[in-house]
Amino acid sequence: MLKRLATSPSYAMVLLFLAYTMNFVDRQLITVLLNDIRADLGLSDAQLGIISGAGFALFYVIAGVPLGYLADRINRSRLLAASIIVWSGMTALCGAASSFTQMLLARIGVAVGEAGGTPASLSLIGDYYPPAVRSSKLGIYFSGAALATMVSYAVGGWVNEMFGWRVTFALFALPGILIGLALLFTIQEPPRGRFDEGKPVADLTLRRGLAVLMRTPLFPTLCLGYVGSNFVLYTVLTWGPSVAMRSYGLGSGDIGLLMGLTSGIVAGAAHILGGLLADRLRRAGGHVPLYYTAATQVACALLVLAFLTAGSFSLFAVFFALAFGAGALYAAPSMAVTQSILPPNLRAMGAAILLLFGTVAGLGMGPLIVGALSDHLHPVHGEQSLRLALLVLVLVGLLTSLVYAYAAWRLRADPQDTAMEPG
Template identity: 40%
Template structure:
């Protein structure tokens, strides 16, 4: 008999309930990660920071801990209870976000952000692995894209609420208010979500685990994975680099308040990001039934079509023109991630998915999150003698130009994808035969 209670693990709808919970967790991941971006102008004024220091806080220092801790956590996730790892990680990053409101100097804020990065490292790889076990391959792109919309839910609430709280109650209270609810959510996750059985090959030994070395060797034989990782990294380089300084550009060069920027970034960036991310996964699953290369084509065409709109966004003279160009550009810029994560899971064995996600996120976040904001911040400081008050605008234009290399990387992934999928299918057939 079919069960109707969505929270019943035996219900056909339970996997969608789990997806909803994990998407909310991912939203909190980005609320706590991006809250600093909307608060960085008042923080810069109070603590006397440079743009380079802001780039270190929002990018490199966070990313180093985030990606370094992500690898061993993913290795653990391939061997233990993934639900528990996500819950503990959520609790850690939420507490560290709240503590950020108590800092008195740059060093203390840096240490708090390192703590947030450590906690958030345990969020995505175990969640990716769980969702790949809950959903069949033909629904995986849609599921992972819905999960990825958590980024933009987080951006929406982080920017919208963070800007308003900062203008009305100060930036310190903003950290407290967004950090504490995550601790409550961690307990709800433990109560409501069940660890799914892991996908196994027919006749395979269920308890067999792949070592991290085996996963790396497996991935090294599949160049499409690395081209996808580089394509996502360059898109992320621009997304994080320019995205983290876009609120500052609107405040400095267009005269908007923190609340106004929070509304703009929250509503426009959040809604277009969710639409683009969901649309990317939906179209990839729909068109990918005929040809798996659509999982990469969507990323390639999205990036190519977004470039002229992105340039105009940074060069527009009035806020209205910024909005008109930014809206379609951001939809196109956010098509890539869900399909790329999904197809990377197709390139590996089921017992390698969390580790493969960690490797993918390591490359994306080290290049994108680690270098993007740092490069933009450093260029902004360096461009002051050349461009004066327009320094940040030209730093962001430089980063956008550097990011055009993603077109080449996605094109190379498109060329090599089908051959690498065939290699994986043959390898999985061999594993089944040996068992």
């Protein structure tokens, strides 16, 4: 029985899905706790932006590429298991913080652990499933973010009101440790490149591997698209609950329950159905899913504008959920295109770099820029300053749609736009 499970793609996919869910939960849980952390530790919005975004992102970036390079060369399931155990333990330590510095150090630990998780998982999915179904499988994988939103907002908000933010961090660390142990003892590594004949390149050093990636013309464009998409999505997720609390005078339990349920259901369906649609669109040409991604970014920008100008919390929650769903649709098709243009022994590093740029923008720049802008506007606009600061996301979303449209045009013009050995 255990031997069959160890080689089953479906069983592995369940564990990868759960690992990604906890990755996102432990990253996002702090967003529903920010107001209480702010009051308890006496922090500013800019400091909250650093611990929820910039401080996390910096060390995620520093650790991401070396760990992605490592995932291309060692047992990926064991690396993933070690990563989730590390980030879960550091999540527990967030609850013990008594100052800005201590909270920042704990969040840095979460970031370093999470940096090794997603690149290894994406590389594994590339070897568990062939190109024709990768978008749909990646859609299922990325739907873990939607489940994470439901858990972190709804359950996290309720636990916070019952037991406080410190206990909430500790309780949410436990599931990840159990998942890490299951990955360590029950998963067997699949052969690399099993569905990609003729794609491998020679074993490369880290520097030469980076050179191959940067010489792939479409790859930097996809990175830029990921930057814009993450800037919008993660900034919305980071500050959305705080906007609702300040604008409508509700507590974290009320906010978390409605926003978590609506956002999770909508985004989960969007990830899965969006991945299936991307696989179908791929039959018309490898570039078509990128045109679809461009359209989703336009929809996201308009929905962000809708929830920021909503006259009631009910409308706010509905438009927030729809914006989250539309904004998340970039992940599966853009990552599937990246997997298809890169050789098997560069996929984890390519995913790590894509995530690196996205994390810098989404968790690093987004929350910090909006938090600082909110602080600047606060003397004049009071508690509405955060809502006004978030309007910058509308412009970013529209510009991002143009980047994806350009990438689609580029891939249509040159379908063989794939990785090359550096000269």
